[in-house]
Amino acid sequence: MPGGRGRKSLERHELAGAAFTLPxxxxxxxxxxxxxxxxxxxxxxxxxxxxxxxxxxxxxxxEGLKDEAFLSGIGxxxxxxxxxxxxxxxxxxxxxxxxxxxRVRFAGFFRLAIFVPYAVPTVIAALMWGFxxxxxxxxxxxxxxTLGIGTPNFLGEGTILWSIANVSTWTFTGLNMIVFLTALxxxxxxxxxxxxxxxxxxxxxALYVKxxxxxxxxxxxxxxxxIGALQLFGEPQIxxxxxxxxxGKSYTPNLYVYNLAFADQRLNYAAALSFxxxxxxxxxxxxxxxxxxxxGAPR
Amino acid sequence: MQHTAxxxxxxxxxxxxxxxxxxxxxxxxxxxxxxxxGDGAGTKATKQVDMAAALxxxxxxxxxxxxxxxxxxxxxxxxxxxxIKVNVHNVGQGPPHxxxxxxxxxxxxxxxxxxxxxxxxxxxFTLTDSLLDLTPYLPDDFLESYPxxxxxxxxxxxxVYGVPWDTGPLGFIYRRDLLEKAGIEAPIETWDEFADAAIxxxxxxxxxxxxxxxxxxxxxxxxLFWQAGARPFSGDPRNLxxxxxxxxxxxxxxxxDKLYAAGAISHDADFTDTWFQGFARGRYAGWISAAWGPVxxxxxxxxxxxxxxxxxxxxxxxxxxxxxxxxxSTLAVLKGSKHPEAATEFARWILTEQExxxxxxxxxxxxxxxxxxxxxxxxxxxxxxxxxxxPVNRVYADMxxxxxxxxxxxxxxxxxxxxxxxxxxxSVERGDGVTPTLQPWQDAVVEYAEQQGxxxxxx
Numbered sequence: 035m036p037g038g039r040g041r042k043s044l045e046r047h048e049l050a051g052a053a054f055t056l057p058x059x060x061x062x063x064x065x066x067x068x069x070x071x072x073x074x075x076x077x078x079x080x081x082x083x084x085x086x087x088x089x090x091x092x093x094x095x096x097e098g099l100k101d102e103a104f105l106s107g108i109g110x111x112x113x114x115x116x117x118x119x120x121x122x123x124x125x126x127x128x129x130x131x132x133x134x135x136x137r138v139r140f141a142g143f144f145r146l147a148i149f150v151p152y153a154v155p156t157v158i159a160a161l162m163w164g165f166x167x168x169x170x171x172x173x174x175x176x177x178x179x180t181l182g183i184g185t186p187n188f189l190g191e192g193t194i195l196w197s198i199a200n201v202s203t204w205t206f207t208g209l210n211m212i213v214f215l216t217a218l219x220x221x222x223x224x225x226x227x228x229x230x231x232x233x234x235x236x237x238x239x240a241l242y243v244k245x246x247x248x249x250x251x252x253x254x255x256x257x258x259x260x261i262g263a264l265q266l267f268g269e270p271q272i273x274x275x276x277x278x279x280x281x282g283k284s285y286t287p288n289l290y291v292y293n294l295a296f297a298d299q300r301l302n303y304a305a306a307l308s309f310x311x312x313x314x315x316x317x318x319x320x321x322x323x324x325x326x327x328x329x330g331a332p333r
Numbered sequence: 334m335q336h337t338a339x340x341x342x343x344x345x346x347x348x349x350x351x352x353x354x355x356x357x358x359x360x361x362x363x364x365x366x367x368x369x370x371g372d373g374a375g376t377k378a379t380k381q382v383d384m385a386a387a388l389x390x391x392x393x394x395x396x397x398x399x400x401x402x403x404x405x406x407x408x409x410x411x412x413x414x415x416x417i418k419v420n421v422h423n424v425g426q427g428p429p430h431x432x433x434x435x436x437x438x439x440x441x442x443x444x445x446x447x448x449x450x451x452x453x454x455x456x457x458f459t460l461t462d463s464l465l466d467l468t469p470y471l472p473d474d475f476l477e478s479y480p481x482x483x484x485x486x487x488x489x490x491x492x493v494y495g496v497p498w499d500t501g502p503l504g505f506i507y508r509r510d511l512l513e514k515a516g517i518e519a520p521i522e523t524w525d526e527f528a529d530a531a532i533x534x535x536x537x538x539x540x541x542x543x544x545x546x547x548x549x550x551x552x553x554x555x556x557l558f559w560q561a562g563a564r565p566f567s568g569d570p571r572n573l574x575x576x577x578x579x580x581x582x583x584x585x586x587x588x589x590d591k592l593y594a595a596g597a598i599s600h601d602a603d604f605t606d607t608w609f610q611g612f613a614r615g616r617y618a619g620w621i622s623a624a625w626g627p628v629x630x631x632x633x634x635x636x637x638x639x640x641x642x643x644x645x646x647x648x649x650x651x652x653x654x655x656x657x658x659x660x661x662s663t664l665a666v667l668k669g670s671k672h673p674e675a676a677t678e679f680a681r682w683i684l685t686e687q688e689x690x691x692x693x694x695x696x697x698x699x700x701x702x703x704x705x706x707x708x709x710x711x712x713x714x715x716x717x718x719x720x721x722x723x724p725v726n727r728v729y730a731d732m733x734x735x736x737x738x739x740x741x742x743x744x745x746x747x748x749x750x751x752x753x754x755x756x757x758x759x760s761v762e763r764g765d766g767v768t769p770t771l772q773p774w775q776d777a778v779v780e781y782a783e784q785q786g787x788x789x790x791x792x
Binding site for chain 2: 082083084085164165168169172190191275276277278279280282283284293296297298299300
């Protein structure tokens, strides 16, 4: 029996391992867990401009669950998510498959061109698109006017959500495409050879070999996109300056939280709503994972 | 300078915005360290502060302000006060500025000594006890240098909480050429005539409107209520008056609702690219504008330069002479400042001494609050090419003299303004007009005030 010596060296290994994780654990606690706990602490109080701070338990959460502005914001980003995420991911997938098919010239150029919008900061992108969408004198309107199809109002009450979706799609399609492309590059060459031997053409290879192998990448992309959609903030925040009459203060839950905290000075309530939004994001991510599991191809 | 600032024209301001973000990021770290040195001289608010002795001590003060020319004025100040060093930071214009200020006040670190403070925000920051009463640090006759309504804006609860920088009495500017072509006679004296003119103008010129009135512009709406004699707020947090459904307010909103319903005026959001382009391309023939307004338009109205004229704000009855105020600002000193003497002296010096005051008025076109400037012949007679050589300062100085003295701001202005804009903007966009939004606005403000521990009168 390898007595005490082995145990001791094992312990030393464990200690060393723990020591190596310390920087991460320290940062994780300091920049992730601590703010979260502090926000949770804040959410249990109500501080008034006059009268100071009082402990109110879960009152802020109860108010949030009844807050029409918050709930309609959740509904709005939910709708946004259901439409924008599939459109963007299908586009990204199609671009990735086309570029990966080795049948296009200048594939490198297209890969870069589609990816470049992601390198544009959200603020700049929203400013740029805000100009393009301009109701009376924007270039898109000019084109529409020249073609004689009237002057669409991209920033109206019924259209602005989809104008924002267009900006998000433009920005993030490239990123998702790169994730898909990277996953495709990792597919072993033998699988393609086998498919070719079995007589599969490019389309069949794409549908029956590449697509199933992209499932893990698709799961990651979907979860990130769902989280991004539910946390929509940058674009509506910028568009609030050019279309305040449509965006208002509570267009998306994150925008609402921001305005509550910084315009209304209601930090406690804003903290509570952040947690409620976090719960929604958690549930949505969970649903995505379980859908992917259920429809998983048995392999 | 201006008011309810927003990220205006994107093409024009996008580079500035980016620059500001970069600068903000770079300076954020520096702000935390706090540049305060020195001994922290006594801050007791007794009337007897020996300013001369205090100003002899070396001090470094930080200023947060966005008005162009502030750094230039600070240089003049440093020359006159060699032992006081001034750091000027522009942390944003309007709402972003106040958000950063609130955040710094909350954390208690990285606070400036002197802050840009618009008139409408003063009670909101005295509510949180953030502003220093400047009385002990200012000359005894300080307030007398200003028209009475401006004195009332900074002299609250027995203290002086800001040194006036500029104001925005409301007037009306218009394109003389477009009005003439449409057969509209100007100046337009009453609001009744204004309504007729708006309808007639749009009929004659279907692609253009006499004015554009956005729903979401609290500053402009409140100034119009001010002119109409409504007094919706009192500044007293223990007995807060909120009366946004006053018949005098309804008179204003019903007037504009009729013009909205007739399609005679547009309601595009202001200070946006579309809006600036609207002026450039003649979509709007006029603007209910504050005194600081026309300068903003100059870059976008080169092709109509010389065609513009300014006139008094139309009146509710012929022969009346009343205006309201939209925007305008002060320099205030924060209570936590370690150098209240140097900070107050800075505010007083750059905003009342001749050299910086004339620089702001003549080179930066700020509308001056000082009586001495409002009656300065050289300033009054100054002719502007933009206005076809009309001496417009006379028009606005005349309007400044017509601003009623009894208006008070609520101590929860951020909420009043942003909530009102959200409700009003949506309603106008949907074609429902402004009047139906008054009750919901009133209810929201009362609910918020009570939630924040204020006592609302009559409740």
